[in-house]
Amino acid sequence: MIETREELDAIKKSCQTMVTKSASLSAGTAIIPVPGLDIGSDVAILMRIIPKINSKFGLTPEQIDGLDTDSKLFVMTAISNTGSKMAGKYITQNLIISLLSKMGVRVAAKGASKFVPLIGSAVAGGISFTAMKYMGNSHIDDCYNIALAALENRQLENMAEAEIVIEADDPTKAN
Template sequence: MITSREDLDAIKQSCQAMVTNSSRLSAGAAIIPLPGVDVGSDVAILMRLIPRINHQFGLTPEQIESLDTEAKLFVMTAISNTGSKMAGKYITKKLIVMLLQKMGVRVAAKGVSKFVPFVGSAVAGGISYTAMKMMGNRHIEDCYQIALATLENDRELVVVDEEKPLSHDD
């Protein structure tokens, strides 16, 4: 459970390390000079990575579902406000492929570059690393903003409750 900004910052750092490792795996797969192998591996990597990031920030569908109604509504509103396509969602192959297609220029460039001997594989690896890192870090930032808003909302609720005057019946 996230109880402070320090907790949130530690989770962000941990997730950034996961993204870096996943980006290295993606780059390694992109170096293999077989068109299509890298996209398939990117999908597999993201299908593992995104749910792990969501879990770290308390934003899996199951974690959100376990919240009380008011908290759930706040989190879903925060997700909507960030425009996140992956926070609080079940991550499917179809969703990942759609998001990769939005990055289509990079994916296409990566595929074409494999046909240039030696240098092409290195370029494909660099493009793959950068695209995976960008996509992962963008998702981390979305999750961070959602979790921060939720944390600040929880603090405001506690302060309001503490300031509430006692009635004669209490």
């Protein structure tokens, strides 16, 4: 469980580094002029990094199931409020393909650009890097916002509990 904002910020930075490396790998695969290879690679990359990001932020289905009822309800509401399609979910190939298809224009442009000699491969690599970085960083931002909301909620609950204890121990508050 994430205890401080600093810890949360460090997790975000670590995940962003992971996404940049994965985006570079995606770009490298996109440069290879074999139709379909890049899409398969992107799916495999996202199937690997999205669960890692969820895990680092404490947002895998198993981690959420391990929360107390109030915390679980709060986290599920926060996920719903962010509109995240991948936080707190089991990541399947169909889910990844669905999300990639929503980025269809970029994916189509990447595929078509491969047929332009030399420059096309470079363009495909650039599009692939940008699309992968965008998807990964968008997911990180969603997870960060969810985890931050959960952290702030826990801190408010702890402050309220501390106030109750202080008031119970304060003899001037006795009736």
